[in-house]
Amino acid sequence: MDAGNPTGNANGQVDMNSATSALNLQNMDNVNYNKKAYIDFMDKISLLSGVVNGILQFESLAGFRNFFIMYFTCLFAYILFICKGKPSRFYGNVINDLIIETIMRELLGFIMAWTFSYALVG
Amino acid sequence: MKLLEVLANKGSYSVAELMLDSDFKKWVLLPISIMMILTGLLKSDLMLLISPKYTGYPRVKLSEMQWFVKGQLLLGNGTNLDDESYDVRRHELIEILTSGKYVAQEKKEPNAEKISNPLADPSINESLMNMAKGNMANFIPQTIIMWWVNYFFGGFVIMKLPFPLTVKFKDMLQNGIMTSDLDARWVSAISWYFISVLGMNPLYNLLNSNPEEGQVNNQMNQVLGGTGQPAPDVIMKNLANDLTIATQHESCFDDIESRVLKMYE
Numbered sequence: 001m002d003a004g005n006p007t008g009n010a011n012g013q014v015d016m017n018s019a020t021s022a023l024n025l026q027n028m029d030n031v032n033y034n035k036k037a038y039i040d041f042m043d044k045i046s047l048l049s050g051v052v053n054g055i056l057q058f059e060s061l062a063g064f065r066n067f068f069i070m071y072f073t074c075l076f077a078y079i080l081f082i083c084k085g086k087p088s089r090f091y092g093n094v095i096n097d098l099i100i101e102t103i104m105r106e107l108l109g110f111i112m113a114w115t116f117s118y119a120l121v122g
Numbered sequence: 123m124k125l126l127e128v129l130a131n132k133g134s135y136s137v138a139e140l141m142l143d144s145d146f147k148k149w150v151l152l153p154i155s156i157m158m159i160l161t162g163l164l165k166s167d168l169m170l171l172i173s174p175k176y177t178g179y180p181r182v183k184l185s186e187m188q189w190f191v192k193g194q195l196l197l198g199n200g201t202n203l204d205d206e207s208y209d210v211r212r213h214e215l216i217e218i219l220t221s222g223k224y225v226a227q228e229k230k231e232p233n234a235e236k237i238s239n240p241l242a243d244p245s246i247n248e249s250l251m252n253m254a255k256g257n258m259a260n261f262i263p264q265t266i267i268m269w270w271v272n273y274f275f276g277g278f279v280i281m282k283l284p285f286p287l288t289v290k291f292k293d294m295l296q297n298g299i300m301t302s303d304l305d306a307r308w309v310s311a312i313s314w315y316f317i318s319v320l321g322m323n324p325l326y327n328l329l330n331s332n333p334e335e336g337q338v339n340n341q342m343n344q345v346l347g348g349t350g351q352p353a354p355d356v357i358m359k360n361l362a363n364d365l366t367i368a369t370q371h372e373s374c375f376d377d378i379e380s381r382v383l384k385m386y387e
Binding site: 039040042043044046047053054057058059060063064105106108109110111112113114115116118119120122 | 147151155280281282283284285286314317318320321322323324325327328
């Protein structure tokens, strides 16, 4: 699991220059690669979390609460450990790419896995 | 507040407990799930087969594109060069881009100006056809599975949802079940179908991930002068203008000696 290709140079050049020049250095292919890596990561987490919630027979608010706790914990872990605390080097628009574009997809995947394992085990 | 109470099961809403035959899991829930997964995988393979073939571009078009990319890269990454190297490259690119030496010349038909009907353009027709094929590949399998689920697994409750739903969902999720007061959490097979349709995307992504997906599309988008874009020679001249005014150059090698020495102080 790696956020692979930084959009800026690794020799610290981005830090020396202005934010505008850092923006110019972003490569769309790398940004798309990083988005796919993040979606793959969150897909695995949300499906696994749904299955665990179903097996443990969580219901109603407890299940949704677990999803949001899991989602945001993984998001912060991703930003801290994989993006090394600098997600803007890897993504064009951090809020949009990391939260808005994925949260609905992961919530629906979670509900599907949760419902399925809940019905199988229950 | 009422909604929260319902969600937390703290209200006076009692859920009737039904005893379901465990064979429902084996003979209804699992077959529908397996069928949904297989259909999704088949659909993605089908989409790959009917997707437009990558036809490639003539050499002149590719070299036109590469000169443009070279100009963009110099603007974006020029700080990695020292002043002299940057200026040499900048002047050379300004000269080449302004002269239009590498702009691909297209064959002009004598009546090209008169054609204004967009539907007569074969590339637009092809893209419309591809879009229609994609839509068909999406909704035909869904319609068939929905009919299959309704026909073979309709009329009985198969599962209990782990979250509460309002009474308005009863008509859709308990379709064919003649109980007026059964809680909406007890649902028929069609509701599992809907949940699967909405939530299968992450699973398909993991089962069917193709790392090379999208690379061809990116290559296609990079070609200049596509539909709705300005002409390539105009784009080249705009880039030459950008390079002309990009005289202020800050190199990452400026004061590098002092910065390196500072690291070891």
